[in-house]
Amino acid sequence: MTGATAVTLASAGEVTTTLVKxxxxxxxxxxxxxxxxxxxxxxxxxxxxxESGNVAVAAITVADADSGAGAGSGSTDADSDDLAYTGAGDATMLLVWAGAGALLLGGALVVVMTTVRRQRANS
Known part of the structure; x- marks a missing residue:
């Protein structure tokens, strides 16, 4: 349908609105x-x-504001105020730090080996 018309609906049996678009x-x-x-x-x-008689049905579910449904805290623990768990845990950070340390050690090794080689070449 083109355009938009406001439709007021209520629970079944209270108010039914019909319109043609x-x-x-x-x-x-x-x-x-x-x-x-x-x-x-x-x-x-x-x-x-x-004309076609084709039928499409959509349901809208509205939760009571006091039920807490849909409020979502991002945590599976109802008593937790923590952020949602995203899968990056302590082991992942340990691997990142270990990798960064290995890169630094490798760089330091290259500098030391280059210095030693130059000293041997000059002796």
């Missing part, structure tokens, strides 16, 4: 849905093609 060239349609601020539960939107 013109589909675009690809058969798509859009609609803005506004739910009341105290809405909870599942709301269903059904679109039926007037």
């Amino acid at each position: 013109q589909a675009d060239a690809e058969g798509g349609a859009t609609v803005d849905v506004t739910l009341p601020t105290n809405a909870t539960g599942t709301y269903t939107i059904t679109a039926t093609g007037l």
Whole structure:
């Protein structure tokens, strides 16, 4: 559908709104849905093609604000205020530091060997 029309929905049995929209060239349609601020539960939107009879259904689930659903802390521990675990643990950092140390030692070895070679060449 082209354009957007506001549609007010409520839980099944309370309010049902029907509207007709013109589909675009690809058969798509859009609609803005506004739910009341105290809405909870599942709301269903059904679109039926007037000529084709094709049916599309979408469900919108609204959790109660007090339920904590969707708030997400990024942690699987409900009592934790830590950041989400991303997989980079102590072992990964140990490998990074070990690699950096190996590079520094390798660089120092090259400098020492070059100095020793030059001293032997000059003697």
